[in-house]
Amino acid sequence: MTIKLENVGIAVRDLEETIAFFTDLGLTVVGRDTVSGEWTDTAVGLDGNHAKIAMLQTPDGHGQLELFEYIHPDAIETEPTLPNEIGMHRVAFSVDNIDQALGIAAKHGCHPLRGVATYKDIYKLSYVRGPSGIIVMLAEELKKSPAPEEQ
Structure with missing residues (x-):
């Protein structure tokens, strides 16, 4: 299958x-x-x-x-989900520039739940509360993976 x-x-x-x-x-x-x-x-x-x-x-x-x-x-209106609730959680996107993406989100009245974090010098990421309470994760890769021909 x-x-x-x-x-x-x-x-x-x-x-x-x-x-x-x-x-x-x-x-x-x-x-x-x-x-x-x-x-x-x-x-x-x-x-x-x-x-x-x-x-x-x-x-x-x-x-x-x-x-x-x-x-x-x-x-049916419900309370927006929290990051630790069971069920559909979030939608995630890779972006080239997290600051630019957060600026776009802010123009729509959508802001990070807490801020921007760095994960092991690999990603800068943030959870944003988007329209209709959707949690949207935005992540900017800091260490670019080598292209297949470079490996």
Whole structure:
């Protein structure tokens, strides 16, 4: 059996606000739709499922986020997750410049949970509380891995 990660799906409060946040960070919208009907009820497991969706892709073409804003049933507001809660935790991105990425996030009113940390002189990283309470990890690699031809 072959398995491949297709995307990470995130329910959001405001689709346009969340798209703006992630596109400013460098992702690209590759598709949008409004979905409903028996097939979505069956696939998602909710009767009367009706949602606006957007698929976003990272510049390297490997990572995708599926964002969805529920029209029906009503979205359920919950407290934002904490870093130590069981369940879906966060979405993580490598960035070339963490300070620039944090500046972009701040323009959207999204700030680090605590600050920027350095892990073993390998990464600078920070958890940011993004739109709809999404935890977004941003990481800048400090020690670049040698290219395959250099090894």
